[in-house]
Amino acid sequence: MKPVRALLLYLAVVLLGAALVSPWVWHGVQAIGPDSSLAHQPFHRYVNRCLLGLALAGLWPLLRALRANSWRSIGADQPTAHVRDWLRGIGYGWGSLGLAALITVLAGARIWNPAAAAPLWFRHLGTALGSALLVSVLEELLFRGAVYSALRRAGSFAWAAALSSGLYAFVHFFQRPPSPTVITATSGFTTLGRMLAGFMDVRELIPGWLTLTLAGWLLAQARERTGHIWFGVGLHAGWIFWLKAYGFATTATGVAVAGSFWGSSRLYDGWLALLVLAGVGVILHRRRPTSAHHEHR
Numbered sequence: 001m002k003p004v005r006a007l008l009l010y011l012a013v014v015l016l017g018a019a020l021v022s023p024w025v026w027h028g029v030q031a032i033g034p035d036s037s038l039a040h041q042p043f044h045r046y047v048n049r050c051l052l053g054l055a056l057a058g059l060w061p062l063l064r065a066l067r068a069n070s071w072r073s074i075g076a077d078q079p080t081a082h083v084r085d086w087l088r089g090i091g092y093g094w095g096s097l098g099l100a101a102l103i104t105v106l107a108g109a110r111i112w113n114p115a116a117a118a119p120l121w122f123r124h125l126g127t128a129l130g131s132a133l134l135v136s137v138l139e140e141l142l143f144r145g146a147v148y149s150a151l152r153r154a155g156s157f158a159w160a161a162a163l164s165s166g167l168y169a170f171v172h173f174f175q176r177p178p179s180p181t182v183i184t185a186t187s188g189f190t191t192l193g194r195m196l197a198g199f200m201d202v203r204e205l206i207p208g209w210l211t212l213t214l215a216g217w218l219l220a221q222a223r224e225r226t227g228h229i230w231f232g233v234g235l236h237a238g239w240i241f242w243l244k245a246y247g248f249a250t251t252a253t254g255v256a257v258a259g260s261f262w263g264s265s266r267l268y269d270g271w272l273a274l275l276v277l278a279g280v281g282v283i284l285h286r287r288r289p290t291s292a293h294h295e296h297r
Helices: 003-032 043-057 061-064 079-106 118-154 157-170 187-200 208-226 230-251 271-287
Strands: 109-114 250-252
Touching: 003 043, 003 061, 003 118, 003 187, 043 061, 043 157, 043 187, 061 118, 061 230, 079 109, 079 208, 079 271, 118 157, 118 230, 157 208, 187 208, 208 230, 208 271, 230 250
Parallel strands: none
Antiparallel strands: 109 250
């Protein structure tokens, strides 16, 4: 099966499957534990978790369809041999968006959260760290390991990097619509459509879409130059930590909103984050991160 066809089929199964399955998952939770905290979660979270579950479940069949029959073929072999690359990536990622956060606070666009007690700080920062480590590995396995590697075998770096980066940016633009009054068999399709409404909001797309697409391009470039995903996993983890911690650690003063120079609590939807990532791109281009274990695949 050709790479693009396999990827399109994978996306169709994940999106349509989540829309079909999510109402039944919701009804199942209501029947088993109607008083549980899970039962009171908004319906869009059920759709989102079904998307994630199907994406993970379909990853191995996707890899088989793409003829990626080993960890080496997707650049995910020997993680212990690339610990130094992983740590360097964390340094670049954590330092870059940390710098954006610091500049925003120093400029007065946001202030450090003064109301949070120390236990809350530790809990949220621990959650941010856990998310950074887990999500960076999963997303790099999917987007740079499977998707980029398959597209790269079928075409040029620019073509593979552009498509994989666009797809990577796409999945980060889901909105959080209110739950339907009544959950029916078609509620998943309705909610999924509303979750995609972020693509109709210019403030969401510019510069947020550009920032995430640039981030995906830098991660693809790291995959190309090192021959593995581990530098990118570290870079990605450093970014995710700040994206998860920033909203809790700081409070807006009124000028930091989506589409502004400073961005909102999500950080990546401001022009400052885009400029900082562009700077990271210049630095990485000059230093050209490579690995002694690199082999062109």
